[in-house]
Structures are given as C-alpha cells and as structure tokens.
Amino acid sequence: MAGLIPAYFFVFGTLHMFGTVRAQAVGDGPKTPQDAFVIGFSEPIVGDGLDGKISIYPEKPFRMLWNDDRTNVSIIPDGRWDSDGQYRVTIDQSKSGIAKTVPTSSFSFRVPDYPGISSVTPGDGTSGVVLDIEDPIVVRFDRSVKDFYVDFRISPRVEVTYENDADKTEFRILPKGDVQPGTKYTVSILAKWRGESDGAYKELGSASFSTLPEKPVEWAKDIAERVSQAKRFTHASKPAGKYIDINLESQAMILFQDGLALDAYPISSGKRGMETPKGEFAVRNKAARPWSKAYGLYMPNWMALVPDGKFGIHELPEWPGGYKEGANHLGIPVSHGCVRLGVGPAKRVFDWADMGTPVLIH
Secondary structure, three states: OOOHHHHHHHHHHHHHOEEEEOOOEOOOOOOOOOOOOOOOEEOOOOOOOOOOOEEEEEOEEEEEEEOOOEEEEEEEOOOOOOOOOEEEEEEOOOEEOOOEOOOOOEEEEEOOOOOOHHHHHHOOOEEEEEEEEEEEEEEEEEOOOOOEEEEEEOOOOOOOEEEEEEOOOOEEEEEEOOOOOOOOOEEEEEEEEEEOHHHOOOEEEEEEEOOOOOOOOOOOHHHHHHHHHHHHHHOOOOOOOEEEEEEEOEEEEEEEEEEEEEEEEEEOEEOOOOOOEEEEEEOOOOOOOOOOOOOOOEEEOOEEEOOOOEEEEEEEOEOOOOOOHHHHOOOOOEEEOEEEHHHHHHHHHHHHHHOOEEEEEE
8 A cells, every 4th residue: 555655646746737728818908009918827838838829910020028937928019019900819729848738819909099089179160260368279089198199280380388187188279479360270189109209190180270360351331240340350459457449440449358358339430630549548537427618519428538638438429408419420430539439338438447547549
C-alpha cells in the first residue's frame, strides 16, 4: 500500500497539468483610437504559445504587451485604430506551457467615432446677426467632447474666446475683436483626439452667417418699419449708462441703457434751413408743460439740450386753445430745430431721462 501513494499523487499531478485556459475581453474596448484592446486569461500564459496565433480583421499592424504575471495581453495598434472602425480579434487554438490548451476565441470591438454636431447658432444662412455676450455663437455636440481637443475657427479670420458647460457638450464662442458689418462669416468646428498632433484636427462641420449691415440698403417708407430698422441697425456707442440716440436720416429716437436698445420712437426733426444740429448734447433742464414765447405754443415734456434752451426734445406742441399738432408729421423733418415726439413716447422719454443724460444726434 505504501508503494501506491506516490503513484496516486503522480496521477493527480499529471491531471492538474492538463486543462483549458479561458480568454475574455477586459473592459469595453478602446476609448480612443490610440487605446489598446486588452484580453485577459484565466491562468498565466506560459512560454510563447500565442506567438503568431493572434490576428486582426480588418488587418492592422499591432504589437502585444503582456502584464507582469502574463494574465493580460494588450493589443496595441501601430499608429491608431480607425475612428468608428469595427474590428475582430481572433486567437487560434494554441498551447500554454506543455499541456494547457488555449481554445480558439474571437472578440469584436468598435472604436468610438468623432462627436457629432447637434446644432450651431446662428444657423447656417442666417443674416442680420449681431454677436454679443448675450447672443454668442453656440455649438452643441451630441455627446461630451472630454476625450477631444476642439477648435473653432472663423473666416474671415477673427480670434475667438469660448467657454463650455460642465459636460463639455455646449460651447459659447465670441470673437475677441470686432466683426465687420454686412459681412459673411463661416465658423468651422474641428476636433482631434487627445494625444494626437495638431495636424490631426478633423473638421466636423461648419455654418455661415452674415452680420448686420451698418444700415439698411434703403430705409422703409413706413415710419413704424423705419423705426424698427433704426433700433435694429443702431449699435450702442456707450457701453454703460443711459443715453438717447437720434438718427436724423431715419427720423427715429432710440433709448439705450448699458449698451442695450430699450425703445425706439418716430420723431420729427428740423426742416431744411432750420436743421436740428448734429453732435453730442445732454439734457440741461426739464419742464412738464412750458410755454414758448417765441412761437406762442405749449411744449409738453420739454427737455432742453443746450444751456440757453434754443432747442430740445418735446411732445407735439399745442396752441393755447388746446389744438395739438397731429402725429402725421412724425417721421418727417418739419420742426424749427427741436426734436418732436408723440404723446406717449414723449412722456416715457421725459420720465426716463435724467438731468445730464447724453443725447447723440447724427
């Protein structure tokens, strides 16, 4: 009986030498085109049993890198996998050590593609664009671009600055310098995987828009439409505080505060030979219903623009008997130099403007 014991252990040990080494993919596959595809094994691979036994379809040159205990092998592409490429890695049946079998196995993986563009604002073909910190260019992606470097290029060339949301799916872009009025610009969106050279940037898409011209090709004949044009086409000349902008060409007044156009109204300025002077003035004094000795008229909601009160802004004038100048002359230069406003707008401007409020007439 004692002689059987070593034989028993010999048989047990011999059986332990045989078996199957299982293989499985580690993780979900490459996250970028430079990442390895990793295969794990249930036991260490002994010797060079897998040499020449691993193939890739479509063919891609690669190298293998084993971990220290030879339970994982990284399949590393020479160069990079193709973005959005579908690959199959096959291990032909082979041996590990003397008697372990590594059966035929096959694994498939897809390399992530570049992100897609969900939207660009202003949309392609938009005209009359005014870019502002409240109205920047906005680019939205269909997924996070955290694995990429993105670049936004505007042509004609303008240096830009941008910020993004926490998820890196939305970017707000603004030119650092001024853009030219009435000009077509194209914004191109490019991206490259992190770790790639600058020459690897790929254009993901583009959109073109046209900036607002300095003024319309032709002022509308309808006064309401003309006032709307003036409000849209007039750019703030003072970034802070209140000021009144009077456009003699369009016969419109625009109220600005902190760079934003609040309201716009039709006016009537001085007729030929008695033109309203151009320049920068200020509200010098105010009176709710003063009497003009020179013309024998009341000038409601009066605001003088020069110290001697020779001209100013006021509501449509009235005769002592109560007759008021009709609003039909608004939009037409008919006054003796003052700037007339309609009944409601005149009260609005009178209440809104402070003493010293700048008035720009051009």
